[in-house]
Amino acid sequence: MIDFLGDVVAWFLDPAHWLGSGGILGRTWEHVQISAFSTVAAALVALPPAIWMGHRRRGGIVAVAVVNIGRAIPSFAIIALALPISIRLGLGLGFWPTFLALFALALPPMFTNTYTGIAEVDPALVEAARGMGMTESQITTRVEIPVAAPVIVTAIRVSAVQVVATATLAALVAWGGLGRFIIDGFAIQDNVMVFAGGLLVAGLAIATELGFAAFERRFVPSTASRSTSEDLLADVTVAPQHG
């Protein structure tokens, strides 16, 4: 066991493992790229309708359905389904099937939590805003989004961390990323490499989590502690953990 950990440390200390197209730095960059791209795309698609429906306080059923569908389909299955489609469309292997799988993974919790966050903004605030003469879009941008901001950012963070962890699957369909170390390690029965790959994925996921936490502390006002209506955020569902 000690020997094994020693080997892992030695693996990390070997400069040859860091540089080059198949090195740790290159693979990390690929991993970050596809994760960021999928998360941002999912946010762009999920947030506007979620905010709109949350403002109207209609569509709770849709929100629940979306998250349940998302929960029911494993990312691996999405890759398997996306692969032939992607090839048929001439998009090739690798990037697009993985992107689709990660996009489909990130979207439901973002949609549902954003919807819930907006819809559960204290109705008294909305009524006060409307009663003072804000237009519907002003109510959304000046009251609902700022008040729900912590929930929305949390929703994005939870999705992003899941995406980073799941992007490992990209290696299965010939895209790069840190998953390569795991897949290739299995292929050549190099347990040290598999373990090192696992550590790298976990490390990147944690870094993502910490990055978001720092962002939240810096830029998102904690309305939870300032809310006049207590527990504004208390019963908002946290994104379901994906299998």
Added chain:
Amino acid sequence: MIELTEVTKRFRGTRAPAVDHLTLTITDGEVVVLVGPSGCGKTTTLKMINRLIEPTSGTISIDGVDVTGLEPHELRRGIGYVIQQIGLFPHRTVRENIATVPRLLGWEQARVERRVRELAEITDLGADMLDRYPSELSGGQRQRVGVARALAADPPILLMDEPFGAVDPIVRAKLQDELLELQRRLHKTIVLVTHDIDEAIRLGDRVAILSVGGHLEQYAPPEELLRAPANDFVADFLGSDRGIKRLSLIRIADIDLEPGPVVPPGTDVERARAVMAEYDTDWVAVVEGDRMLGWVTDDRLDGRSTIDGVDLEPFLTRLTPDDTLEEALDAAISSHTAIAAVFDDERFLGMITVERISREIVR
């Protein structure tokens, strides 16, 4: 002037209307209080004025202009609105909360800041509170911010839905006083909703009593309501102590005073004792013209022929015409003779007796 004409509101999926053919006129500068049991349609009526709720039928006009002719958000920027839950924005400071409507109206920064400071002054909020967040304020302070925010763009009309419902009775009484003081200076047209009849009597120039279904049972100044309730519902709602409540609304100046047991200087003792007997007291006061010289008890007159030369006692409790009958009752009861004297500065106006006050109660 706000005019509601035959206004009916029937919510979707409900059989009985929440408000039923309500006609009500609110004149400029008066405080009208809508009061009634829970669910009688007070909030619905209020929200129809600023179109948070649209009436099913009937018309509402402000200064002769039908409110449905305006964009709702334009209309609302000209009407101050205070909701029961206050609804301060938790992510904005007190300053930003107060500045909400001026910002919507596009006022320039310097003007907004001047106005915010002015309102903090008017509503008795310290300038140091402006940079706090709502969660850092007491309940009473939040209420004041809510009122300041509603007044920010100086709207001629103020709608207030149970504005003091969320604070304890002591703070509530203080906020009520502040509102009356504010109104003396600002002369807004105020429509205020409450389910507390005492608050209605205290604040309203006129009070509209509604029963469930939004039926207007009586619309009159508080004094008139208490003196002449239109029907059993109103009488019940006012409570069995409505006579006593009325005393706080009647000023001494409003009623006729009695001269009381008074005599001019030089009166002989026999005559003075006859006056005491008439009022059933054991003392008499000496008045020269409209100057009160003081009073003396019966036993001090023994062995004299006239009242001149005795030492007279001053009146310690002095009512003024501005005092209410409630205060007069208090004064009269605490003097052992059940009579209190009324003065306008040094001028003696007359006396008021418990008996006279009780006649006002039963009237």
